[in-house]
Amino acid sequence: MTSKALLTLKEASKKYGSREVLTDISLTISQGECTILRGSNGSGKSTMLRMVSGLIPLTSGQRLLEHSDIVIGYTPDRLSKLRMTSTEYLTHMGRIAGIAGRELKERIKQLHHFFNLEQSDHVKLTHFSKGMLQKTNIMQAMIKTPHILVLDEPFSGLDNESTGHLLHSLKVIKDEGTAILAAVHDPLLASQLESNTYWIRHGRLSRENIVPFSEHQIVYFELVGMIKRDLIDHLVELFPNVTYKSSESGHMIITFMYKDYNGFLPEYINKGGEIISLIRKELGS
Numbered sequence: 001m002t003s004k005a006l007l008t009l010k011e012a013s014k015k016y017g018s019r020e021v022l023t024d025i026s027l028t029i030s031q032g033e034c035t036i037l038r039g040s041n042g043s044g045k046s047t048m049l050r051m052v053s054g055l056i057p058l059t060s061g062q063r064l065l066e067h068s069d070i071v072i073g074y075t076p077d078r079l080s081k082l083r084m085t086s087t088e089y090l091t092h093m094g095r096i097a098g099i100a101g102r103e104l105k106e107r108i109k110q111l112h113h114f115f116n117l118e119q120s121d122h123v124k125l126t127h128f129s130k131g132m133l134q135k136t137n138i139m140q141a142m143i144k145t146p147h148i149l150v151l152d153e154p155f156s157g158l159d160n161e162s163t164g165h166l167l168h169s170l171k172v173i174k175d176e177g178t179a180i181l182a183a184v185h186d187p188l189l190a191s192q193l194e195s196n197t198y199w200i201r202h203g204r205l206s207r208e209n210i211v212p213f214s215e216h217q218i219v220y221f222e223l224v225g226m227i228k229r230d231l232i233d234h235l236v237e238l239f240p241n242v243t244y245k246s247s248e249s250g251h252m253i254i255t256f257m258y259k260d261y262n263g264f265l266p267e268y269i270n271k272g273g274e275i276i277s278l279i280r281k282e283l284g285s
């Protein structure tokens with residue numbers, strides 16, 4: 001069964017000044033489907049999310065909505081620790097979205113219940129954990145029930161437990177028919193959302209052919225090491241499922257899948273990458 005198309009980008013391009021960041025992007029967002037965007041830093045993921053959300057204009061091409069009442073909820077990559085409670089914040093955001101009174105109160109209650117934050121609805125955001133803040137960030141995007149929920153790196157900085165809760169919530173939202181479009185750095189999380197995955201490379205969008213994860217494919221490795229940034233960027237181009245981040249101690253924390261073990265590791269060493277530790281992990285462990 002094909003799902004109903006809600007929004008279509010047709011040959012959409014975006015320039016900042018004379019610099020073209022996105023070129024001829026064509027994509028359809030459909031009801032109840034999850035679309036994941038991947039790409040290296042600065043590849044244009046946030047730009048594309050903002051373009052889909054209607055927050056920035058296209059330079060050329062078309063953005064077509066299935067009907068004029070399509071609601072798009074946009075979640076930026078982080079919410080600041082404001083000196084107000086989640087209820088106060090959502091009341092403010094709800095009024096901006098044109099909801100008020102009893103309807104708004106009810107919706108805020110419903111969202112706190114859905115995200116398991118009822119106990120904290122009168123706690124100031126300054127006392128919220130990263131996971132609680134991220135849930136509030138998503139709640140503001142859902143204050144008017146969206147047809148499309150757009151998320152910019154929703155799992156960034158979350159611990160395993162918060163990541164698990166958020167994954168579960170997003171699956172429920174998707175199953176209820178909301179389309180999800182998210183920039184997600186981590187291929188393991190992307191695979192959990194049963195999504196259509198696309199890559200942005202050199203400004204162009206291409207579909208990633210994901211083979212569904214089977215039991216033995218959930219093994220991955222976490223390598224703590226040292227390597228120059230431009231060299232690891234080059235390796236990520238060669239091995240798209242490799243991700244990395246810097247640790248507080250200045251080391252790189254690199255994850256790669258079991259299938260890349262024989263390919264990635266020798267390349268990493270050849271490029272002068274140093275290994276401080278290498279741990280075999282399984283998804284969910």
Ligand SMILES: Nc1ncnc2c1ncn2[C@@H]1O[C@H](COP(=O)(O)OP(=O)(O)OP(=O)(O)O)[C@@H](O)[C@H]1O
Pocket residue numbers: 016021039040041042043044045046047048
């Ligand atoms: N408002 C702007 N004006 C000028 N250039 C911009 C603007 N916003 C983004 N850019 C540039 O466009 C390119 C794409 O940026 P964008 O934030 O969309 O990438 P990204 O893939 O989301 O990056 P990251 O993963 O680091 O968040 C970058 O080179 C960035 O510097």
